[in-house]
Amino acid sequence: MCHTSNEKKHKCCVVSSLMKTERMHKTVVDSRISALGIHRGQHSILREIARAERNPNERALSQKDIAQRFGVSAAAVAMMMKKMEAEGYITRNMSSSDNRFNELHLTELGHSLLSQSHEIFHEIDAATYDGISEEDLEIFMRCLAKMQENLSAMPELDGKSDLPKGSFGGRN
Numbered sequence: 001m002c003h004t005s006n007e008k009k010h011k012c013c014v015v016s017s018l019m020k021t022e023r024m025h026k027t028v029v030d031s032r033i034s035a036l037g038i039h040r041g042q043h044s045i046l047r048e049i050a051r052a053e054r055n056p057n058e059r060a061l062s063q064k065d066i067a068q069r070f071g072v073s074a075a076a077v078a079m080m081m082k083k084m085e086a087e088g089y090i091t092r093n094m095s096s097s098d099n100r101f102n103e104l105h106l107t108e109l110g111h112s113l114l115s116q117s118h119e120i121f122h123e124i125d126a127a128t129y130d131g132i133s134e135e136d137l138e139i140f141m142r143c144l145a146k147m148q149e150n151l152s153a154m155p156e157l158d159g160k161s162d163l164p165k166g167s168f169g170g171r172n
Contacts, residue, residue: 014147025128032120038113042084044070046114049090049104060095060103089113 026040033043048069052061067077081104084090089110092102106114129137151157 025124028124029121032124033117036113036116036120037087038089038117041080042089043114043117045080045084046089046106046110046117049106050111050114053105059097060105062095062101062103063092064101066104084110 030040033040038046045066048066049061052058052065063077063081064074066081067074070077081090081092085092087109088107091105091107093105095101095103
């Protein structure tokens with residue numbers, strides 16, 4: 001709870017409220033995703049591999065691609081891929097065009113888990129936005145966009161609009 005004058009109350013509480021909402025959302029997502037036997041990071045990787053598989057203009061992803069997209073070390077990705085392959089979610093096959101990397105593909109189980117986790121995100125979204133009008137969401141999004149624009153202009157971000165990555169967090 002913010003304890004300032006009414007004039008500053010909303011400005012003080014907005015970021016705090018956004019952070020609390022994000023933590024609550026993460027807790028719900030993590031709980032429901034873990035019921036599938038996977039975690040948020042595995043969902044994110046499955047999602048990225050599936051996107052590449054669906055895009056006819058994109059080659060299959062490699063471990064290096066995953067490391068770059070998530071801003072994590074190659075060693076962290078290698079460990080994650082080994083575990084996901086052992087669990088039957090992905091396959092790693094040497095590229096026929098470049099034997100320096102393995103192509104990542106989803107197995108039937110991987111596709112099934114991804115589908116189930118997408119459904120979980122849709123259910124959470126529906127519950128999260130229940131009772132909020134499209135007009136209110138549009139206003140909220142405009143406010144967030146303006147806040148992000150203002151923050152991007154600050155020297156610490158050097159005009160970058162994306163936050164540093166560094167984890168396998170993510171959405172559907």
